[in-house]
Amino acid sequence: LIGDLAVPYGMFPVVLENVGIVTGLKGTGSDPKPGPQRAALIAAMQNRGVESPNSVLSSDDTAMVMVRAVIRPAIQKGDHFDVELRVQSNSETTSLRGGYLLPTELKELAVLEDRIASGNTYGKVEGPVLVDPSADPKTDRINACRGRILGGGTAMKSRPLALVLRPEHQSVFNSARIESAVNKRFHTYEKGVKTGVAKAKTDEYIELRLHPRYKDNVQRYVAVVRSIALKESETERNERLGILEKQLADPITASSAALQLEAMGKMGVEILKKAAQSEDPEVCFYAAEALAYLDETSSAGRCPQGRRRRGLVQVGQCLRGIEA
Numbered sequence: 227l228i229g230d231l232a233v234p235y236g237m238f239p240v241v242l243e244n245v246g247i248v249t250g251l252k253g254t255g256s257d258p259k260p261g262p263q264r265a266a267l268i269a270a271m272q273n274r275g276v277e278s279p280n281s282v283l284s285s286d287d288t289a290m291v292m293v294r295a296v297i298r299p300a301i302q303k304g305d306h307f308d309v310e311l312r313v314q315s316n317s318e319t320t321s322l323r324g325g326y327l328l329p330t331e332l333k334e335l336a337v338l339e340d341r342i343a344s345g346n347t348y349g350k351v352e353g354p355v356l357v358d359p360s361a362d363p364k365t366d367r368i369n370a371c372r373g374r375i376l377g378g379g380t381a382m383k384s385r386p387l388a389l390v391l392r393p394e395h396q397s398v399f400n401s402a403r404i405e406s407a408v409n410k411r412f413h414t415y416e417k418g419v420k421t422g423v424a425k426a427k428t429d430e431y432i433e434l435r436l437h438p439r440y441k442d443n444v445q446r447y448v449a450v451v452r453s454i455a456l457k458e459s460e461t462e463r464n465e466r467l468g469i470l471e472k473q474l475a476d477p478i479t480a481s482s483a484a485l486q487l488e489a490m491g492k493m494g495v496e497i498l499k500k501a502a503q504s505e506d507p508e509v510c511f512y513a514a515e516a517l518a519y520l521d522e523t524s525s526a527g528r529c530p531q532g533r534r535r536r537g538l539v540q541v542g543q544c545l546r547g548i549e550a
Contacts, residue, residue, distance in 0.1 A: 229452030
């Protein structure tokens with residue numbers, strides 16, 4: 227399988243940060259204290275053509291905030307994400323309720339001694355700040371000075387997703403084989419033209435494009451890609467189908483077998499449909515999950531009464547065990 231030769235790259239989340247300014251506060255803001263964050267904010271305001279940035283910051287209707295977001299692996303350009311805001315611990319701001327964050331670029335940042343070093347700009351954010359409704363500025367200043375902008379962040383570019391060959395398997399031949407195998411299984415359309423999702427860049431690096439069906443589950447997409455067979459004859463494929471059918475019936479190996487059958491595409495559908503009628507809820511779940519990603523919904527909702535009763539009994543046993 228591809229997973230025997232290559233490992234995924236780009237599956238880690240990325241933290242983006244920057245300094246921003248919230249306006250529209252009704253006397254609950256404050257003038258930020260001197261520091262690298264204030265200096266960075268003033269520089270950004272000057273670049274945007276703001277006149278007298280110091281006078282803007284000194285208003286009680288504005289507040290300097292630290293903006294932070296964690297973007298998921300393989301996020302695509304234009305996708306939205308949530309953003310967190312907070313004021314500095316030494317700030318005199320009492321609440322962010324009713325505020326609006328002005329346009330802020332989100333970057334990879336690092337504080338080096340007395341300055342802030344910035345990296346790639348991955349996103350931008352602006353919008354109304356949502357603060358915990360129960361947070362009272364007089365008794366709960368910490369939560370009143372924290373907020374979120376739900377879906378206010380926008381990715382400015384796509385994050386790369388790739389496969390990297392293990393050192394002992396690095397070669398142009400293996401890289402090309404993986405590209406070919408992946409593209410036989412997955413493809414997308416660009417301006418009406420059918421294109422594969424994989425492109426071998428070097429003898430060790432294969433770039434992957436995220437398939438739209440797996441946009442909300444990148445981990446599964448990579449797991450399925452790594453479950454694709456590099457090369458096998460029709461006889462070998464039939465033999466493997468027989469083995470996978472037996473493995474799918476066993477709850478211990480059902481998860482791995484379902485991924486391999488999903489990686490085989492339409493050829494694994496009949497076996498998965500049969501397993502979806504299993505009396506074992508775990509086997510049924512893995513089979514139904516794989517069928518869902520194969521756009522096969524005919525088996526959805528078909529659950530034998532015996533399995534339903536046993537599932538309820540198992541849930542009850544688990545709950546009693548937790549209580550004990």
